[in-house]
Amino acid sequence: MTTISGKPDDIFDAGSLKAKKSSSRNLFNIIMTGLAGLCILLALIPLVLVLFYVFVNGANSLNLDLFTQLPPPPGSAGGGISNAIMGTLIVVAISTVISVPIGVLCAIWLSEFGSDDTSIDEYVRFGVNILAGVPSIIAGVFIYGIMVRPGRPGYSALAGGVALAVLMLPTIIRTADEALKIVPQEIRWAALGVGASKYQTVLKVVLPAAIPAILTGVTLAIARAAGETAPLIFTALFSPFRFNGITEPIATLAVLVYNFAILPFRAQQELAWAASLILVLLVLLTSIIARFATRQKTY
Amino acid sequence: MPSSPPSKRQRTPFEKGLDRLFEGTTMGFALFILLLLLAIGLLILVQAWPAVQRFGLSFLWTSSWNPVEGREVFGVLPMVYGTLVSSAIALLLAVPLGLGTALFLSENFIPLKIRTVLVFMVELLAAIPSVVYGLWGIFVLIPALKWFLGLFGVSFAGPSMLAASLVLAIMILPIITAISRDSLAALPPELRQGSYGLGATRWGTIFRVLIPAAISGIVGGVMLALGRAMGETMAVTMLIGNSNTINPSLLAPSNTISSLLANQFAEAKGIQVASLMYAAFVLVILTLIVNILADWIVRKLQAKY
Numbered sequence: 356m357t358t359i360s361g362k363p364d365d366i367f368d369a370g371s372l373k374a375k376k377s378s379s380r381n382l383f384n385i386i387m388t389g390l391a392g393l394c395i396l397l398a399l400i401p402l403v404l405v406l407f408y409v410f411v412n413g414a415n416s417l418n419l420d421l422f423t424q425l426p427p428p429p430g431s432a433g434g435g436i437s438n439a440i441m442g443t444l445i446v447v448a449i450s451t452v453i454s455v456p457i458g459v460l461c462a463i464w465l466s467e468f469g470s471d472d473t474s475i476d477e478y479v480r481f482g483v484n485i486l487a488g489v490p491s492i493i494a495g496v497f498i499y500g501i502m503v504r505p506g507r508p509g510y511s512a513l514a515g516g517v518a519l520a521v522l523m524l525p526t527i528i529r530t531a532d533e534a535l536k537i538v539p540q541e542i543r544w545a546a547l548g549v550g551a552s553k554y555q556t557v558l559k560v561v562l563p564a565a566i567p568a569i570l571t572g573v574t575l576a577i578a579r580a581a582g583e584t585a586p587l588i589f590t591a592l593f594s595p596f597r598f599n600g601i602t603e604p605i606a607t608l609a610v611l612v613y614n615f616a617i618l619p620f621r622a623q624q625e626l627a628w629a630a631s632l633i634l635v636l637l638v639l640l641t642s643i644i645a646r647f648a649t650r651q652k653t654y
Numbered sequence: 655m656p657s658s659p660p661s662k663r664q665r666t667p668f669e670k671g672l673d674r675l676f677e678g679t680t681m682g683f684a685l686f687i688l689l690l691l692l693a694i695g696l697l698i699l700v701q702a703w704p705a706v707q708r709f710g711l712s713f714l715w716t717s718s719w720n721p722v723e724g725r726e727v728f729g730v731l732p733m734v735y736g737t738l739v740s741s742a743i744a745l746l747l748a749v750p751l752g753l754g755t756a757l758f759l760s761e762n763f764i765p766l767k768i769r770t771v772l773v774f775m776v777e778l779l780a781a782i783p784s785v786v787y788g789l790w791g792i793f794v795l796i797p798a799l800k801w802f803l804g805l806f807g808v809s810f811a812g813p814s815m816l817a818a819s820l821v822l823a824i825m826i827l828p829i830i831t832a833i834s835r836d837s838l839a840a841l842p843p844e845l846r847q848g849s850y851g852l853g854a855t856r857w858g859t860i861f862r863v864l865i866p867a868a869i870s871g872i873v874g875g876v877m878l879a880l881g882r883a884m885g886e887t888m889a890v891t892m893l894i895g896n897s898n899t900i901n902p903s904l905l906a907p908s909n910t911i912s913s914l915l916a917n918q919f920a921e922a923k924g925i926q927v928a929s930l931m932y933a934a935f936v937l938v939i940l941t942l943i944v945n946i947l948a949d950w951i952v953r954k955l956q957a958k959y
Contacts (some may be wrong), residue, residue, distance in 0.1 A: 387857040394754025401824045405790045416720035464680035482688045490885020492912045496934040497694045523955045552678035580781025585887035589919040612785045631786045
């Protein structure tokens with residue numbers, strides 16, 4: 356790049372150490388700074404627009420009925436999305452109950468025992484990375500194959516929860532692994548030094564110290580899972596009715612947005628915007644809370 | 655001071671067993687992750703088997719998708735085309751913008767406080783559910799595109815490759831920005847100081863020192879975004895028009911593998927389910943290649959300080 360080198364005459368005024376404003380490298384600098392500024396503007400415009408429309412359209416259709424009523428039949432007005440709000444909470448609760456124990460135990464092995472004598476931990480870490488890259492719809496296909504396809508139990512809240520759990524696992528394992536690694540080595544030595552066994556050290560000393568950071572990871576994973584739609588459309592399916600057991604199809608906010616957005620009815624579209632707003636608020640609030648919680652370091 | 659003598663008590667076999675049991679249990683869960691990955695691949699392949707047997711590899715270059723009973727023909731070429739093209743366009747738009755944004759946020763162009771807020775915003779935007787982007791695309795982006803293209807007298811039906819790619823670009827922008835910024839911000843400050851000290855300009859430093867030093871993270875972020883774009887389902891399904899044909903026009907509707915799955919799985923039967931599983935397997939392989947490549951590139955390019 357010729358702009359960086361250059362003869363001294365091009366850069367400085369004769370007999371002066373002050374750089375010329377018009378030297379090619381200064382011009383290049385100014386142009387590039389302008390371009391980078393343009394980039395951030397162009398990047399922020401659509402992102403701000405998305406939030407703006409969700410908040411304006413969502414707020415317009417917000418009312419108390421949303422939280423108490425069921426969705427109206429296609430074509431008629433009014434109604435709410437109470438079953439979908441309930442459904443999202445239930446499905447996410449199911450997936451949390453499944454993925455947190457598995458994820459945390461896996462992370463404990465990775466950070467506390469894994470690197471002892473084999474390189475299996477490398478493979479497991481690689482596997483976690485690959486799992487994180489698996490498209491969310493593939494988790495749905497996988498669970499469809501196990502729990503839903505003809506001859507199996509069929510569409511259910513449980514199937515949806517398990518599909519989301521597959522997606523939550525990598526986030527939980529990664530954050531829990533990091534959280535455990537941050538716990539100072541001296542604490543483990545101290546625990547072992549006073550006679551604690553391995554499981555006592557891990558469960559009573561190391562894990563409690565890492566709990567705040569692990570909770571942050573779990574919260575972020577929950578926020579992500581609450582917005583996932585693809586793995587639910589053919590596992591949890593949808594239901595216009597209230598929750599009646601985890602072995603039945605269930606309505607969720609995300610699937611409701613998808614189903615109602617493509618309907619040609621105004622009432623349904625308004626419900627879709629309202630559901631989007633609730634989803635976005637849910638996701639943003641949990642993310643913000645999680646971020647602020649990590650600011651307090653325990654050690 | 656009286657001190658108690660050190661205890662000579664040894665751990666009982668039960669306590670030792672408990673220890674081993676704990677370590678074994680955690681290891682079991684760690685291995686479960688590998689098992690899960692294997693199960694995902696195998697299960698999809700096994701259920702795709704009827705279609706694999708019937709269509710073989712020609713599935714990959716057949717371009718008709720006909721689920722009418724008795725005349726079923728399934729081929730995934732248009733969807734592979736749609737997946738690759740929509741992701742490529744999204745990357746083409748998002749990489750320069752994302753990298754520019756990341757540079758702007760990692761250098762001291764603007765006060766640190768504003769930068770912190772912007773970085774935080776970018777990270778939050780990565781968390782917005784894709785179905786919300788889809789809804790926005792249907793009711794805001796497509797009408798806007800219609801109006802804009804109408805100015806040039808171009809007729810535009812709405813759901814199209816263009817709309818899907820634009821929303822994909824918006825969705826992967828925060829990923830590219832966040833990861834690139836992280837790897838730029840993680841560089842040792844001595845690199846910048848050294849370069850400035852030698853008389854390099856700010857952008858000379860950025861192009862010749864900072865970007866080469868952070869390239870592993872940046873490329874890793876781009877590959878991650880590519881993987882995400884290829885697997886992205888909801889926003890694309892809502893905007894791409896779901897037409898199983900190859901049309902070189904960006905204004906025409908198209909389809910991607912994930913949209914095909916999202917649209918047809920709930921109502922599919924028999925050989926169609928197997929064909930969808932086959933398509934899912936193709937998607938798994940595509941994203942697997944991208945992700946493994948990403949992992950490899952990051953390791954290969956990683957600079958040590």
